[in-house]
Amino acid sequence: MSKETVLISGGAGYIGSHTTVALVEAGYDVVVIDNFSNSEAGAIEGVEKILGRKITFEKIDTCDKDALRGVFERHQFNTVIHFAAYKAVGESMAEPLKYYQNNLVSFMNIVEMMKEFNRPSILFSSSATVYGDAETLPVTEQTPRQPATSPYGNTKQIAEDILRDCCRAYERLYGIALRYFNPIGAHPSALIGELPRGVPNNLLPFVTQTAAGIRERLSVFGNDYDTPDGTCLRDYIDVVDLAKAHVAAVDRMTAGKMDEKYEIFNVGTGSPVSVLELLTRFEAVNDLKLPYTIVGRRPGDVPAVWADTSYANKVLGWKAERPLDDTLRAAWAWEKRIRNIK
Numbered sequence: 001m002s003k004e005t006v007l008i009s010g011g012a013g014y015i016g017s018h019t020t021v022a023l024v025e026a027g028y029d030v031v032v033i034d035n036f037s038n039s040e041a042g043a044i045e046g047v048e049k050i051l052g053r054k055i056t057f058e059k060i061d062t063c064d065k066d067a068l069r070g071v072f073e074r075h076q077f078n079t080v081i082h083f084a085a086y087k088a089v090g091e092s093m094a095e096p097l098k099y100y101q102n103n104l105v106s107f108m109n110i111v112e113m114m115k116e117f118n119r120p121s122i123l124f125s126s127s128a129t130v131y132g133d134a135e136t137l138p139v140t141e142q143t144p145r146q147p148a149t150s151p152y153g154n155t156k157q158i159a160e161d162i163l164r165d166c167c168r169a170y171e172r173l174y175g176i177a178l179r180y181f182n183p184i185g186a187h188p189s190a191l192i193g194e195l196p197r198g199v200p201n202n203l204l205p206f207v208t209q210t211a212a213g214i215r216e217r218l219s220v221f222g223n224d225y226d227t228p229d230g231t232c233l234r235d236y237i238d239v240v241d242l243a244k245a246h247v248a249a250v251d252r253m254t255a256g257k258m259d260e261k262y263e264i265f266n267v268g269t270g271s272p273v274s275v276l277e278l279l280t281r282f283e284a285v286n287d288l289k290l291p292y293t294i295v296g297r298r299p300g301d302v303p304a305v306w307a308d309t310s311y312a313n314k315v316l317g318w319k320a321e322r323p324l325d326d327t328l329r330a331a332w333a334w335e336k337r338i339r340n341i342k
């Protein structure tokens with residue numbers, strides 16, 4: 001007997017694909033939609049291989065409201081997880097309109113359809129980017145948001161606000177925003193993982209591509225920060241643990257257990273790790289050497305951000321569990337599989 005059905009937008013993406021697996025493993029049925037703008041059909045095949053069964057998938061652009069309406073007409077579900085969005089900080093600076101258009105229109109279309117079809121629960125993918133350069137660390141959900149430093153970050157803040165206002169205004173609508181810290185790693189099967197197009201923006205995909213010989217060397221952006229080893233501190237959360245946080249949030253929504261109509265949770269490990277520590281651990285657990293150079297700071301980087309996860313631990317009953325070493329092994333196993341490296 002399945003629990004209820006969940007609509008997953010952007011379910012072929014990095015976090016979406018891992019969450020799809022976790023939800024089905026937890027007994028939910030899923031309807032996955034994606035337009036493959038930054039993902040591949042292979043991700044759905046990987047999900048199906050892991051699960052040993054087919055899933056319901058439709059190639060849909062969430063910005064196309066009529067197409068989205070069709071999904072709501074064809075399928076019965078009470079809960080939506082909205083992942084579909086662009087996510088490259090640098091690109092969002094160069095092409096802000098592309099980001100506002102895509103990320104906000106798709107989000108508003110989803111909320112509008114939920115209202116039109118009386119579907120009550122939405123889980124939104126937010127980001128630790130909303131905290132900016134926080135005054136106190138670790139950040140709790142009450143730590144004030146800082147003005148966004150990129151259009152990408154601004155779309156996350158605006159969407160959070162839209163969700164808060166809609167949950168307040170529409171009696172039947174309930175929302176949860178999960179603020180992700182730095183998702184890394186891959187499924188232990190190595191059948192799904194992160195698949196950046198072009199030059200990766202984020203640290204770990206750059207690391208694995210350098211280890212694979214695709215990139216010549218890695219740049220460490222700054223070692224003169226006011227941190228223990230001078231490099232930035234982040235909260236790297238395993239993508240499988242992150243996926244499980246979604247299951248816990250969906251459980252909470254479908255059980256009607258929410259305390260507020262709109263709730264926010266930090267999803268991280270609670271432990272800061274420096275860039276150099278991450279590189280050193282990656283080298284050690286995978287028994288390889290990474291060529292890297294210390295270069296200047298990357299504009300817009302905050303020196304340090306990590307999560308206070310006590311609220312999610314207590315209220316969602318969820319905790320990050322996978323040791324960082326396992327995560328770093330899984331990231332390399334995935335890169336090796338997609339590059340045919342033995």
Ligand code: UFG
Nearest residue numbers: 127128129201202203204206219220221232234275298301
């Ligand atoms: N870094 C390097 N070299 C690289 C890439 C990154 O040294 O080639 C460093 C960065 O300077 C930073 C750390 O590695 O100190 C992590 O960088 P990422 O780009 O992986 O992650 P960010 O923390 O900058 O960005 C992440 C998400 C964004 C989100 C942001 C803020 O990718 O979506 O957190 O929360 F907006």
